[in-house]
Amino acid sequence: MKIGIIGAGFTGLSSAYYLSKKGHTVIVFEKDDKPGGLAVGYKEEKWDWTLEPHYHHWFTNDKSVLSLAKEINHKVIIKRPKTSSFVNNKIYQLDSPISLLRFTKLSLFNRIRMGISLAVLRYNPIWKPLEKFHAEPYLKKMMGRITYEKLWKPLMVNKLGKYAKNVSLSWFWARVYKRTSSLAYPQGGFLEFSKHLEKEVKKRGGKFYYNTEVTKFSSNNKPQISYKIQNTKYQIQQFDRVIVTVPSPLFIKIAKELPASYITRLNRLKVIGAVNLVLRLSKPFFTDGTYWLSMCDLKSPILAIVEHTNFMDKKNYNNEYLIYVGNYMEASDPRFKMSKEELLKLYDPWLKKINPNYQFSIINSQLFHAPFAQPIIPVNYSKIMPGFNTPLKNVYLANIQQVYPWDRGTNYAVELGKNIAKLIDESN
Ligand SMILES: Cc1cc2nc3c(=O)[nH]c(=O)nc-3n(C[C@H](O)[C@H](O)[C@H](O)COP(=O)(O)OP(=O)(O)OC[C@H]3O[C@@H](n4cnc5c(N)ncnc54)[C@H](O)[C@@H]3O)c2cc1C
The missing domain is CATH 3.50.50.60 (FAD/NAD(P)-binding domain)
Structure with a gap:
């Protein structure tokens, strides 16, 4: 045909x-x-x-794409980069049960409660019954209000905006269930x-x-x-x-x-857009080797900062340090139309909280938009x-x-x- x-x-x-x-x-x-x-x-x-233009990696259980890579003989690099969260103006590594236990911004009781709530999702392979529930009440109820307000609410609201309350538990489940600590990236x-x-x-x-x-x-x-x-x-x-x-x-x-x-x-069906500002730097942005930093602060105009060269070797990019300053928003949001200078001005105080001198090492920057980047998954999505x-x-x-x-x-x-x-x- x-x-x-x-x-x-x-x-x-x-x-x-x-x-x-x-x-x-x-x-x-x-x-x-x-x-x-x-x-x-x-x-x-x-x-x-x-x-x-927008940060990308694979999880090591992304079977379809990894077996395709194998089939066409394309080399894939696997590493375990560091994932952290920015809470109360400080960076905390939060990418394993051990790092959660060490996270002193929550009481020991709340740390254990959060660990159990995530484990319940992670080890439950059956998602269908979850799709009729909203994610937000589950997170509040299972992890407790303090944990929800401190960690999850800022992430949900910064990513999904007014849709944060709408998304289903099956969508949240999938994000926990599928996540792997090691990540993969195609050669080149x-x-x-x-x-x-x-x-x-x-x-x-x-x-x-x-x-x-x-x-x-x-x-x-x-x-x-x-x-x-x-x-x-x-x-x-x-x-x-x-x-x-x-x-x-x-x-x-x-x-x-x-x-x-x-x-x-x-x-x-709703879909929101993404905006990524890529900064090319002559010095590292993170001093602790973090690859992915989630901004757990409702006031933050940034959702995540991703230092790509803490995942892939900087020698592939003329020894530059590359960071993404990333955000999701509806394409009708006024920030979607901002120039890179305007966005950098908005982000600057938050970037300086992490690296007060980053601006002196900027070689150049580039701004990228994707109007259709993230579908919003409401309850009972399988029906629509x-x-x-x-x-x-x-x-x-x-x-x-x-x-x-x-x-x-x-x-x-x-x-x-x-x-x-x-x-x-x-x-x-
Ligand atoms: C910020 C961000 C981070 C992401 N992170 C990851 C990640 O870490 N790992 C991962 O695997 N995925 C990630 N993704 C998701 C991934 O990029 C997408 O799921 C995937 O690329 C979708 O592929 P697609 O072919 O379905 O759609 P698209 O990539 O959107 O392809 C559609 C194509 O159609 C073309 N097109 C549109 N209109 C026309 C027309 N009229 N005529 C001809 N061509 C047209 C477009 O130019 C485009 O090339 C991320 C996406 C974003 C935005």
């Missing part, structure tokens, strides 16, 4: 890979100039490796990995059109895609099947023939999550809003790609 795939993120790339392996002809349309989507990468002069960066996958698809006759935005498509028996390669005329191609991997709001924009009831269903089939014949949807109960990630994008490829192959 001839299959058109819209989007060369990890879902599009992996569906192209698995379909091409089955002997289908795939054509991937991507509006960016390279593959990777949200996990794309960029390279500064003198860097050997690329860096993701996520862009290198994406290019490797692209090469594998091309080896089997697949084609990639970059700088190519799909502007609309229509569907009778054979869907037709209208696209525009930068600075050229609109073109149309017909396919046996089409896979749409773009976020649902963009799907609605390009699929003019979708019925109103389906659009209403998709519009009910869209399926692969759409009302348009032979047009399939496989996107970030179909990852559940797991938190979205490239591992699950690969899983989606594999599953949609199987469905289409079997529909032949």
